[in-house]
Amino acid sequence: MGAVGNSCCSSVFGISFEQGVLLPTKKDIVFVCDGSLRSRKTGFSCLASGDDGVGEREGGGGVRMSPVSKNRTEEYNSAMRRMMRNPYEYHHDLGMNYTLITDSLIVGSQPQKPEDIDHLKNEEGVAYILNLQQDKDVEYWGVDLQLIQRRCEELRIRHMRRPARDFDPDSLRRELPAAVSSLEWAISEGKGRAYVHCTAGLGRAPAVAIAYMYWFGNMNLDQAYDMLTSKRPCGPNKRAIRGSTYDLAKKDPWKEPFESLPEFAFCDIADWERNLIRDRVRALRGA
Incomplete structure (x- = not known):
């Protein structure tokens, strides 16, 4: 596919951006840049960050990162590649990006400013935001979380937090039940879409969404993951x-340790186990 205008490309999640337009390979893409909506179809979306001290705009709609921001981005992506062992990257200067997973569920990166909340409310019908970041994650990127929360309150968006440590699968395993409990409650309320985010929307947030679809959507883990x-x-x-599924389904003191189980263990569960997991997750509401 050819460039749109002057080329200003960078790679995000293995997808290329050119001149403020996200170029899709197979599916229609939503991309918002400089406050204007270029396409209005389901799929991947990105909001340019604007003049918030993170990125500085160049002529032609590109974004030039400040040295501090560039160093932080390189640091973060290096840690993500090392600890998550995947090729994906997060580019904070390109703004909030997200994907519509189901009609009621969106997974994405962190909102960076109150205007991002306005966009989620007005363009995507978001009524709930589930934030999986720790305080230090927000501080690292210089995001004013109080402003974000205040705007959520003004727009009557329910803002929830279920922090899990970034790049830490053990922390994610522990926090998944409570996070899925909040997500399941939000979706069951039916008052609008739920937006689940961590920092980049590549690890913790999609894991919570997959666990929700696995435990409450009658899918096995591979089906939810692939979807x-x-x-x-x-x-x-x-x-x-898998570990969190095991923790919820097996409470017997004589159970076999999860670490000794084969790789396919708890990639699927019996109906009685799914019902048990649902009851235990719902019992965490408000905890």
Whole structure:
């Protein structure tokens, strides 16, 4: 596919951007840049960050990163490649990006400013935001979380937090049940879409969405994983989801340790196990 205008390309999640337009390979893409909506179809979306001290605009709609921001991005992506062992990258200067997974569920990266909340409310019908970041994640990128939360309150968007440590599958495994509990409640309320995000929307957030689809959507783990990653290229930790499934389904003191189980263990569950997991996850509401 040819360039649109002057070329200003960078790679995000294995997909290329040219001159503020996200170039799709197979599916229609939503891309918002400089505040204007270029396409209005389901799929991947990106919001340019604007003049917030993170990126500086050049002529032609490109974004030139400040040295500090560039260093932080390189640092973050290096850690992600090393600890998650995947090829995907996060580019903070390109703004919030997200993917519509189901009609009620969106997975994406962190909102960076109050205007991102306006966009999610007005363009995507978001009524719930589930934030999986720790405080240090938000501080690292210089995002003012209080402003984000205040705008959510003004727009009557329910903002929820279920922090999990970035790049840590053990932390993700522990926090998944509570996070899925919040997500399941939000979707069951039916008042609007739920937006689940971490920092990049590549690890923790898609893992929560996959676990929700696995436990509450009558899919096995591979089906839920393939469905999400076919729409949003990412690398959530499947073992953490399996481990969390094991923790919820097996409470017997004599159970075999999860670490000794084969790789396919808890990639699927029996109906009685799924019902048990659902009951235990729902019991975490408000915890």
